[in-house]
Amino acid sequence: MLGLPDDIRAFLFDLDGVLTQTAKVHAAAWKDTFDAFLRAEADRTGGEFVPFDAVADYDTYVDGRPRLDGTRAFLDSRGVDLPEGTPADPPGTRSVHGVSSAKNDTVLRMIREQGVQPYRGSVDYVHRLRALDLPCAVVSSSANCRDVLRAAGIEELFDIVVDGLVAGREGLPGKPAPDTYLAAARKLGVEPARAAVFEDALAGVASGRAGGFGAVVGVDRTGQAEELRRHGATVVVADLAELIEGEPR
Numbered sequence: 608m609l610g611l612p613d614d615i616r617a618f619l620f621d622l623d624g625v626l627t628q629t630a631k632v633h634a635a636a637w638k639d640t641f642d643a644f645l646r647a648e649a650d651r652t653g654g655e656f657v658p659f660d661a662v663a664d665y666d667t668y669v670d671g672r673p674r675l676d677g678t679r680a681f682l683d684s685r686g687v688d689l690p691e692g693t694p695a696d697p698p699g700t701r702s703v704h705g706v707s708s709a710k711n712d713t714v715l716r717m718i719r720e721q722g723v724q725p726y727r728g729s730v731d732y733v734h735r736l737r738a739l740d741l742p743c744a745v746v747s748s749s750a751n752c753r754d755v756l757r758a759a760g761i762e763e764l765f766d767i768v769v770d771g772l773v774a775g776r777e778g779l780p781g782k783p784a785p786d787t788y789l790a791a792a793r794k795l796g797v798e799p800a801r802a803a804v805f806e807d808a809l810a811g812v813a814s815g816r817a818g819g820f821g822a823v824v825g826v827d828r829t830g831q832a833e834e835l836r837r838h839g840a841t842v843v844v845a846d847l848a849e850l851i852e853g854e855p856r
């Protein structure tokens with residue numbers, strides 16, 4: 608079935624980096640935010656400024672995880688212990704929420720300025736699935752998921768969305784825990800073993816593996832095929848167009 612085993616009956620897609628070209632926008636916004644924070648910390652403590660690595664640090668600590676979890680994981684890797692603060696903390700507040708809200712303001716500005724481009728291969732793939740009446744979901748850690756889907760013009764393609772807002776409301780732990788993917792499979796009425804997960808993030812393929820999904824497709828946009836396999840991808844493609852090649856039209 609479109610490049611995957613025939614018993615796969617439901618298709619669960621991550622958003623940023625799988626459906627839309629927004630993983631690099633998130634990475635740039637995190638770099639902007641963490642570098643400003645780390646520079647201020649270096650000034651405050653007299654320590655050395657070691658910038659955020661938009662590839663290595665992003666992939667390891669931030670990519671695919673809910674916003675606050677990404678902030679905590681990266682700061683923890685640098686031995687920085689911040690108070691949690693509250694969601695009302697404005698950018699500039701020395702708290703987990705303050706850093707996270709600075710990042711959100713930055714990513715929203717970048718998205719406003721640059722617009723959102725979907726990946727053509729992914730959109731074609733989902734169209735093929737819809738033509739076969741197969742259920743499709745978006746499973747994203749992002750609280751901005753609906754707006755990004757709308758800006759890309761692909762919101763109508765999906766039966767359900769489990770995003771950062773749904774996870775918050777339903778008390779679901781974020782990726783790399785499997786709960787958001789499991790919730791999507793449940794809502795579609797399909798056993799995990801008969802559903803496929805599509806992910807570009809290491810935390811995302813790990814959640815596909817932890818959930819016992821029938822296929823975990825690693826989408827390698829940045830040359831990390833081996834890492835994706837090590838974290839749980841059962842197959843790795845550079846673009847979903849590869850899964851369509853050779854299929855009858």
Ligand SMILES: O=P(O)(O)OC[C@H]1O[C@@H](O)[C@H](O)[C@@H](O)[C@@H]1O
Pocket residue numbers: 622623630633634669670671672673674677711747748749750751752771808
């Ligand atoms: O900050 P948002 O839009 O709620 O998104 C949370 C996370 O969503 C994930 O999809 C991205 O990979 C992360 O980079 C991002 O931090």
